Amino acid sequence: xxxxxxxxxxxxxxxxxxxxxxxxxxxxxxxxxxxxxxxxxxxxxxxxxxxxxxxxxxxxxxxxxxxxxxxxxxxxxxxxxxxxxxxxxxxxxxxxxxxxxxxxxxxxxxxxxxxxxxxxxxxxxxxxxxxxxxxxxxxxxxxxxxxxxxxxxxxxxxxxxxxxxxxxxxxxxxxxxxxxxxxxxxxxxxxxxxxxxxxxxxxxxxxxxxxxxxxxxxxxxxxxxxxxxxxxxxx
Amino acid sequence: xxxxxxxxxxxxxxxxxxxxxxxxxxxxxxxxxxxxxxxxxxxxxxxxxxxxxxxxxxxxxxxxxxxxxxxxxxxxxxxxxxxxxxxxxxxxxxxxxxxxxxxxxxxxxxxxxxxxxxxxxxxxxxxxxxxxxxxxxxxxxxxxxxxxxxxxxxxxxxxxxxxxxxxxxxxxxxxxxxxxxxxxxxxxxxxxxxxxxxxxxxxxxxxxxxxxxxxxxxxxxxxxxxxxxxxxxxxxxxxxxxxxxxxxxxxxxxxxxxxxxxxxxxxxxxxxxxxxxxxxxxxxxxxxxxxx
Numbered sequence: 001x002x003x004x005x006x007x008x009x010x011x012x013x014x015x016x017x018x019x020x021x022x023x024x025x026x027x028x029x030x031x032x033x034x035x036x037x038x039x040x041x042x043x044x045x046x047x048x049x050x051x052x053x054x055x056x057x058x059x060x061x062x063x064x065x066x067x068x069x070x071x072x073x074x075x076x077x078x079x080x081x082x083x084x085x086x087x088x089x090x091x092x093x094x095x096x097x098x099x100x101x102x103x104x105x106x107x108x109x110x111x112x113x114x115x116x117x118x119x120x121x122x123x124x125x126x127x128x129x130x131x132x133x134x135x136x137x138x139x140x141x142x143x144x145x146x147x148x149x150x151x152x153x154x155x156x157x158x159x160x161x162x163x164x165x166x167x168x169x170x171x172x173x174x175x176x177x178x179x180x181x182x183x184x185x186x187x188x189x190x191x192x193x194x195x196x197x198x199x200x201x202x203x204x205x206x207x208x209x210x211x212x213x214x215x216x217x218x219x220x221x222x223x224x225x226x227x228x229x230x231x232x233x234x235x
Numbered sequence: 236x237x238x239x240x241x242x243x244x245x246x247x248x249x250x251x252x253x254x255x256x257x258x259x260x261x262x263x264x265x266x267x268x269x270x271x272x273x274x275x276x277x278x279x280x281x282x283x284x285x286x287x288x289x290x291x292x293x294x295x296x297x298x299x300x301x302x303x304x305x306x307x308x309x310x311x312x313x314x315x316x317x318x319x320x321x322x323x324x325x326x327x328x329x330x331x332x333x334x335x336x337x338x339x340x341x342x343x344x345x346x347x348x349x350x351x352x353x354x355x356x357x358x359x360x361x362x363x364x365x366x367x368x369x370x371x372x373x374x375x376x377x378x379x380x381x382x383x384x385x386x387x388x389x390x391x392x393x394x395x396x397x398x399x400x401x402x403x404x405x406x407x408x409x410x411x412x413x414x415x416x417x418x419x420x421x422x423x424x425x426x427x428x429x430x431x432x433x434x435x436x437x438x439x440x441x442x443x444x445x446x447x448x449x450x451x452x453x454x455x456x457x458x459x460x461x462x463x464x465x466x467x468x469x470x471x472x473x474x475x476x477x478x479x480x481x482x483x484x485x486x487x488x489x490x491x492x493x494x495x496x497x498x499x500x501x502x503x504x505x506x507x508x509x510x511x512x513x514x515x516x517x518x519x520x521x522x523x524x525x526x527x
Contacts, residue, residue: 049415050414051411051414051415070414071414071415071417072414072417072418072419075415075416075417076417080415080416081415083411083412083415087409087411087412087415088409088412089404089405089408089409089412089413090408091404091408092401092404092405092408096401096404099398099401100401100402100405100413100416100418101416103398103402103416103417103418104416104417148416149415149416152416152417
């Protein structure tokens with residue numbers, strides 16, 4: 001098990017956003033957290049990546065409790081988050097954005113290798129390498145945000161709403177890329193409102209509502225589940 | 236024609252001092268959205284440091300300048316650590332008021348400890364005037380301009396080409412995302428204060444050489460003018476601060492030369508009002524847009 005979340009309670013401001021959540025991720029899996037807006041998905045992700053501190057509960061990564069650690073340390077340990085809304089560095093070039101992703105890597109050879117891997121996966125980023133990242137389209141920015149996270153060589157990548165606000169053609173591409181990334185050995189935790197798409201590429205999924213896990217199961221089981229269909233898959 | 240050239244030369248020397256100061260304002264604003272009103276006082280500390288090391292330890296120009304930059308940097312980092320960091324997540328007005336408080340502390344603290352007398356800054360470099368086609372240029376003016384330009388180029392290289400420079404830019408556009416790629420936010424903010432305050436320390440020594448006199452309150456007016464320069468250039472923009480500094484310097488000397496010396500400060504503040512009314516983003520300011 002690469003990640004284990006135990007009885008996690010997180011307050012977001014004054015709101016008790018996560019009310020005792022349990023789930024786990026095995027190495028090499030794609031796991032989805034699905035649920036409506038306000039179900040606490042993003043809060044969970046931010047807590048895992050170290051941006052938020054939990055009120056109580058544990059997050060165990062590779063056998064160690066990490067819930068009190070800060071984001072930079074976790075990046076070094078192999079957890080990279082692709083935040084909701086992309087959060088690329090505008091004003092910095094595409095190249096510089098990717099360089100920032102490898103901020104903690106000292107080995108120049110390794111950085112070079114990561115660049116060629118990212119450019120191979122996202123050829124468009126190579127074409128736009130010198131451009132200001134803010135001039136990219138939404139889909140390209142999403143690729144840049146994912147490329148930036150991959151530059152850190154993550155073992156576990158956390159994806160927050162990667163398909164949000166994208167044109168349908170980009171959505172399919174992004175999900176294909178997620179499968180690819182996973183095939184190359186990176187474990188994926190995916191948060192999506194597009195539950196159908198997310199579950200169809202996931203090994204397992206957890207359905208969240210109002211800060212709690214309501215259901216869990218394999219991707220295919222959840223897709224077939226009547227309740228899930230009714231609530232999240234549009235009937 | 237000669238007068239115009241003469242005023243441009245004078246304006247550029249004074250403007251390069253404002254530019255060095257404005258850079259500190261703009262960088263600190265860029266990264267933590269704080270107008271650091273104590274910035275002018277770091278320039279005063281730099282000038283006093285220069286005064287003492289030249290008089291007491293007989294430093295030459297270069298070592299006085301470099302050591303004043305170190306003193307500036309260290310003071311900037313200390314001020315950020317003790318005064319601003321605890322207020323990082325408080326409303327912006329709290330930090331702003333604290334900045335004014337730090338400014339008063341430095342001004343009155345220095346007056347108390349070292350007396351508020353005006354002192355003659357030691358002239359380590361003998362002034363020589365050159366007459367080029369009727370325009371007088373002193374070696375000090377050239378020195379100020381050249382030093383300021385070298386420092387600004389160095390700063391630009393640090394910001395554009397180094398890893399820390401990229402980290403500074405990343406933190407200023409998106410602190411959360413910066414943290415998620417592994418950047419230590421606190422360290423980057425300290426680094427930004429160090430850079431900006433080092434430039435202020437250097438400006439303090441340069442102004443000592445230029446005007447020959449220093450006192451504990453010397454940072455107030457230039458500090459505010461440099462702030463105006465930063466706003467004119469577009470607060471948060473590094474090239475904007477340099478251009479704004481030179482423009483304010485030239486504007487001020489121009490008004491002096493047409494016999495309106497008494498109004499030279501008023502003119503600068505008037506510029507601030509006009510910019511805020513007409514183009515609040517400044518010359519190089521950008522309007523951020525979110526892309527979907």
